[in-house]
Amino acid sequence: MGDVVVRTTTDAPLPADVDMSTSLGRLDVGDPVFTASGCAAAGRELAPFNDLSALGGVVTKSIQLEPRSGRPTPRMAETPSGMLNSIGLQGPGIDSFLDKDLPWLADNDVRAAVSIAGGSVDEFARLAGRLRGQPVALIEVNISCPNVEDRGQVFACDPQAAAAVVAAVKRNAPAGVPVFAKLSPDVTDIVAIARSCVDANADGLSLINTTLGIVIDPDTMRPTLAGVTGGLSGPAIRPLALRCVWQVHAALPDVPIMGIGGIRTGLDALEFVLAGASAVQVGTVIFNDPSAPSRISAELRAALAARGFGRLRDAIGLAHRPPALRVPEEADPPGDEPAEPEPVPRHVSFEEASS
């Protein structure tokens, strides 16, 4: 990072000239903004509001082997700058997904990042195998699921279980398709889990999934959600997500990261990039603004241009540089205009009132 130059606005590129391309393992994409899993269904519903083919891609709602009804309602509760959800991974199952959803994405030139979820290492392995020969750009492994073979212990909370899933997915996944593990922030040491996934050959990491919360309805005096607990998401968790990206990038600087958590604006996305994310995912904010993915991409582009970046890649992880490098090179300090003369008080003489 030592050769990175933070340029001043005097030679700022035009937003349209910023190279937004980025790399996620072996996958090169022209734009770093993806939709986040569970916030875009399988993409189609957002087509009226976004040019999905211009985005990095759509991360699908987590696909499982069998159809799942999801949980009873209420499934969501609004919270300050966020929401709690307990959907229960409602989904059509892999057969219907491959039959109906994935072809739609391919037909519309939308990059498909397929999120998979299972209840055992074997289920994850079989799901990955089903994606062979399919138009899949990336696989995101949702390890925030309970392991039915280990008393419901969540894979993402145990380095060995997380690694076992990642290794199984890697063995069965289509060759050349990057496998990203999506981590939960509800762990003592996220770097340990991240390291464990990378040691199991994960090509990258998606940080973060939701964090557990509860809302209690003051009228019924019971938890609002039918599922009692739910995943907290939205801008309320952004600093938490950013901290996770920061820590993992600091420990594993060569591992590509997709930053996720409460991104609402291009400047929010920029924070994640500066913390070390090679790409970002936009989730809950889509509920607020269905055109958020495209808007945030445009805002990020403008924010990069305004800071003198010609390439997104030059901004990745830049917040980790030592403070000394912040001084712009060969630059006039901002606001360096011709000095105005110092104001000098005029002499005032008084005519004393006669008594």
Added chain:
Amino acid sequence: MTPVQVQGEVLSVKQIGAYWSMTVVASGIAEQAQPGQFVALAVGGDDGAMLLRRAFSIYQVAQRGVYGGTVEFVFSVAGRGTAWLASRRPHDVVDIVGPLGRPFALPKEPARCVLVGGGYGAAPLFSLSDALRKRGCRVDVVLGAATAERLFGALDAKRMAASVAFTTDDGSYGDQGRVSDVLPEVIERTRADVIYACGPMAMLEAVTRVASESYGGAGIPVRVAVEESMACGVGVCMTCVLPVIGDDGKTRMTRSCIDGPVFAGDRIRWDALGAVPADAIGAAAMTPPAPTMTGAR
């Protein structure tokens, strides 16, 4: 029909009885909207702490005018989000998405239609009535609410319907009781062919039951527009689901925003609202109940 997202200028915000109505300049929504569809509004401003959209069925649209197409919807102030909406002033801008959802299906041939509304849920029935009458249908209306001031559209209803029956829970206007108490008589008197209803879920369930028991149990079709709480309105959040029987006879947890809000009343599993019936597709995968997940989506 493709929904659009519009930064719409507020034309008016006014109080109607216990409710509020807002009219927004929303080109693209007004021109496409059909009776039974809804709009979803962001509340609290771009930097606000309330992220979830508020969904309201469309009361009426004007397709042309000095300002372009306008959309009017009715709401009740029930929390911070709707209070924010009620405090908008003319020329303020609101972020509005629509038209959303499946509209009421109209009879192909002229038919005798009874329209049943509960509270401000009656709002979409007036444009529906216009569309039905244009097709030569007879329209009779039943409006109910808790109290007189919570009846919506009484004057409109009297103007356009062949007959109107009113009920209030407290008897402050019309008959004391529920719409489902007077509906059998209205069906019999008007020799109704079809029922349309919009309002609270308990009312829709009762109306569906009355429709199915009419004509000595032969029953008549009933189309209901449901009120489920939604987070996005556009089909991506999966929170507004209810158990609905499909054409194949199987029950699915179905999104009311995309596959509704209008359903055939006899397709809704009223007994299982708020639950997942054991025979619903994918219900088996939920048992034994999974321990709490992190990242629950």
